[in-house]
Amino acid sequence: DTAMYHAKGRGRGRYELFDAGLRDDEEERLELATAMRRAVGDGELELVYQSRRTCGDRRVTGVEALLRWRHPELGVLAPDVFLPIAERTGRIVELGDWVLRQALADLADLPDERLTLAVNISARQLVSGRLTRTVTRALSESGVDPARLVLEVTETAFSDDPATAHRVLDELKAVGVVIALDDFGTGWSSLQYVRGLPVDVLKVDRTFVADLPGELTASAVVASVLGLGHGMGLTVVAEGVEDEPTLGLLREMGCDEYQGFIDGEPGSLPDVLN
Numbered sequence: 001d002t003a004m005y006h007a008k009g010r011g012r013g014r015y016e017l018f019d020a021g022l023r024d025d026e027e028e029r030l031e032l033a034t035a036m037r038r039a040v041g042d043g044e045l046e047l048v049y050q051s052r053r054t055c056g057d058r059r060v061t062g063v064e065a066l067l068r069w070r071h072p073e074l075g076v077l078a079p080d081v082f083l084p085i086a087e088r089t090g091r092i093v094e095l096g097d098w099v100l101r102q103a104l105a106d107l108a109d110l111p112d113e114r115l116t117l118a119v120n121i122s123a124r125q126l127v128s129g130r131l132t133r134t135v136t137r138a139l140s141e142s143g144v145d146p147a148r149l150v151l152e153v154t155e156t157a158f159s160d161d162p163a164t165a166h167r168v169l170d171e172l173k174a175v176g177v178v179i180a181l182d183d184f185g186t187g188w189s190s191l192q193y194v195r196g197l198p199v200d201v202l203k204v205d206r207t208f209v210a211d212l213p214g215e216l217t218a219s220a221v222v223a224s225v226l227g228l229g230h231g232m233g234l235t236v237v238a239e240g241v242e243d244e245p246t247l248g249l250l251r252e253m254g255c256d257e258y259q260g261f262i263d264g265e266p267g268s269l270p271d272v273l274n
């Protein structure tokens with residue numbers, strides 16, 4: 001029951017990969033786009049969580065919400081299967097609203113009021129024209145302090161309409177939420193560009209973290225993100241930490257926090273907080 005479908009050729013590590021039942025063609029994408037129309041209303045969406053911890057003493061500082069679609073016939077679908085389709089059809093805005101509401105409601109149920117909640121925001125959602133209103137409303141409905149909400153955006157969010165993306169981030173900062181740049185290092189934006197954005201957290205992409213122990217170029221990238229990120233007063237988080245040697249190295253390098261399968265796979269909130 002833990003099997004999860006990824007898009008063909010994607011996904012790695014401990015996920016099992018299944019192709020059967022998913023045809024990688026236009027017909028399949030159309031079927032998924034149609035099925036997605038009822039996914040929200042029929043309660044087929046689910047959130048799993050991953051803890052974020054300090055590199056030093058591995059204390060939990062927060063959680064990241066990760067979206068899953070429990071398709072009635074196909075099983076559990078990973079975001080790489082359906083998010084690109086949701087982006088193209090515009091359905092991502094509705095999905096994103098649901099994620100924000102659900103994740104904040106889950107967080108509001110927790111006894112520990114210091115934990116932060118990170119929610120991923122897609123490029124299209126960021127420039128949809130309604131994100132700030134949705135975030136403000138979801139925050140007031142849940143009663144969660146805005147400072148506990150981290151919105152994760154990727155560099156690609158700035159490639160289409162950088163001016164709008166920047167303006168929306170400024171609006172969100174004014175609401176009091178925390179902004180993180182996800183998958184950092186994979187895009188084209190320079191640290192000089194980041195300097196002009198209202199960003200608080202850099203998340204080093206897991207492709208660099210995965211290659212860290214052996215590869216000189218990977219550790220050079222991580223070291224430079226740490227140096228310049230810290231120089232700008234930002235918190236640096238390493239994604240995709242899978243083993244102790246990697247975590248040890250990150251700790252030595254002065255990385256602030258990490259996430260990864262080293263603490264188990266994403267799961268329910270109570271499970272990942274243990």
Ligand code: C2E
Nearest residue numbers: 012013066067078079099120121122240241242259260261
């Ligand atoms: P992301 O935000 O960078 O999330 C990290 C991804 O890496 C997650 O995959 C997570 O399960 C996986 N991961 C975490 N630790 C490890 C590790 O140690 N090793 C390996 N191999 N993988 C690890 P997932 O859940 O499949 O999500 C993929 C991407 O989909 C996310 O990347 C994010 O960009 C997007 N996404 C997920 N949920 C949402 C959502 O609610 N809204 C939007 N717009 N995007 C989402």
Ligand code: MG
Nearest residue numbers: 064120152182
């Ligand atoms: Mg993320």
Ligand code: MG
Nearest residue numbers: 182183203239
């Ligand atoms: Mg990431």
Ligand code: MG
Nearest residue numbers: 154182183205
């Ligand atoms: Mg990613």
